[in-house]
Amino acid sequence: MANGAAAVAEKTFYEEGTSSRKGILGWLLSTDHKRIGLLYLGAVGSFFIVGVILGILMRLELIAPGKTIMEPQTYNAVFTLHGVIMIFLFIIPGIPAVFGNFFLPLQLGAKDVAFPRLNLLSWYIYIIGAILVLISLVLPGGPLDTGWTFYIPYSVRTGANVSLAIFAAFVLGFSSILTGLNFITTVHRMRAPGMGFFKMPLFVWATYATAWIQVIATPIIGITILLVILERVFGVGIFDPALGGDPILYQHLFWIYSHPAVYIMILPAMGVVSEIIPTFARRTIFGYKAIAISSLAIAFVGYLVWAHHMFVSGLSDTSAMIFSLLTFIVALPSGVKIFNWVATMYKGSIDPKPPFIWVMVFIFLFSIGGLTGLVLGSLATDVHLHDTYFVVAHFHYVMFGGTGTIFFAALFYWYPKMFGKMYSIKWANIAAALFFVAFNALYFPKFIMGYMGMPRRYYDYLPEFADLQLISTIGSWLMGITMIIIFWNLIHALLKGPKSKENPWGGVTLEWHTSSPPPLENFHVIPTVTHEPYDFSQLKEMKNYESD
């Protein structure tokens, strides 16, 4: 893609920072996009572990009918906190803030993002939002118990600490908006010489489309949250029919953001898939333009399907039909991506290393998640399945099976680039296999239970669900073990792992043209782009690639 010159024998960004301070302050005051990406990784990873522990506790409560380890009110708080942490503190910032920050400038051939200080500010805003969530747990009134959707009228009437907790989500939104703004500007202004829009790597395309959603959609959840706080404090009646308000308006406003937010979560993951498959199939991506444009199409059409969450809320029939149709349309660009990925692998020279195996797990799980989404998007079947475990299963297949899986795939793919160390390939493969088993044991029974009528968010259940609930809980234990293996493998590699090769997978996008870990300003000389992004013929010219 570029002139293939690797920046060798230069200080890495670990050894040389933007701030003159050393140690922890050198990190906390750094405006280097790579250090900020790693700061996000530390924070996001920590919250993910908390979310997993809460999930395992919920599953433990549900191992048998009746009370097991916690009271119903505690259970309400635990599932709400699990949702809030996983959505607002892990999945939404996960891939864009961690890998977007680290790799967007590298893949564009830029020295940094367009606004490095704003970038650091985004991280601080994220941390302030997270601290506000934690404070809301311990203040009088008790933790939020509304579920992560904060539906009125319950969120207006409950005595729990709703105002502060949702204000935290409001603050977190600013972090998201500023990151999006930074990425859009970086893509428009900071591309290396020779890199037109259609020479950008597909991860950049996906992050760019995501950034637009972040900027356009997030203010809507911001204003919605302020309206709920206003309603709680002053009782102005915006959502109260007795005062001329409209309760369904809340759901419209909430989902106008929160459905596109699903695409904030999944689009960057799709971008990572489009990076990993060509690298490990040693073939240029099939349908580059189709994949790039499908990212924008998903971002746009995904904006217009929000009311499919509201089919049984009292939505008009006309509206329900329109939104059902639009929901089916959004499946098209998603299908374009899946078919193009599979076509890329056809007749490829596949090297099944851990990142590739994680992507295969993704394609399987995400396909199930996506197709069950169509079951929920159909008006007739949604009436039966709405608010059941079927929705919970679908959501986890898409979000955890989709974005979560790719978060790990990205970590395994870019780990040598980020840290200059190599993890155990064997344990990464074992983790992928165990993850697949654990995931399906944990979530597939929920499809069946949902179909049988098990409602979501219930503390107790009828005896006929006991066996499937037990299987699901055992799945959660396996998932816990998988997470321990993954984290142990990565942390062990960081502390004691062997030094990685400069370009262990034979990647050809720009981040692989510099040293691992990269120097402070990424490239010794700003590269000039001469090849298509996935043109593997340039591997021969790349000095830092040694084939096995």
Add this chain to the structure above:
Amino acid sequence: MEYEKQTEHKHHHVGYGTLILIWVALIALTSITVTIAGISLGSYTLFVALFIAAIKSSLVINIFMHIKFDEPIFKVFLIVSGFTLIVIFILTFSDFIYRG
């Protein structure tokens, strides 16, 4: 540098007179909104209020935010955002108007 020069140059096009004129127009439009809220226009109330709000925001965006004098790409961004907003309004009204 060239870009800075251009924008710097174009900033001088907005004189104080224009800014004050726009400010007066915004105040006048706000007064009209308040007055109209007191008159019963039935189902047209909302549309009239939105129409006036649209005029006000276009004045703020074009003059106060200098979009009128900036590069075309910013106009494209704005049109995309505005178009998305209009589609959201239409879709929300597809529920509100037809609700039984």
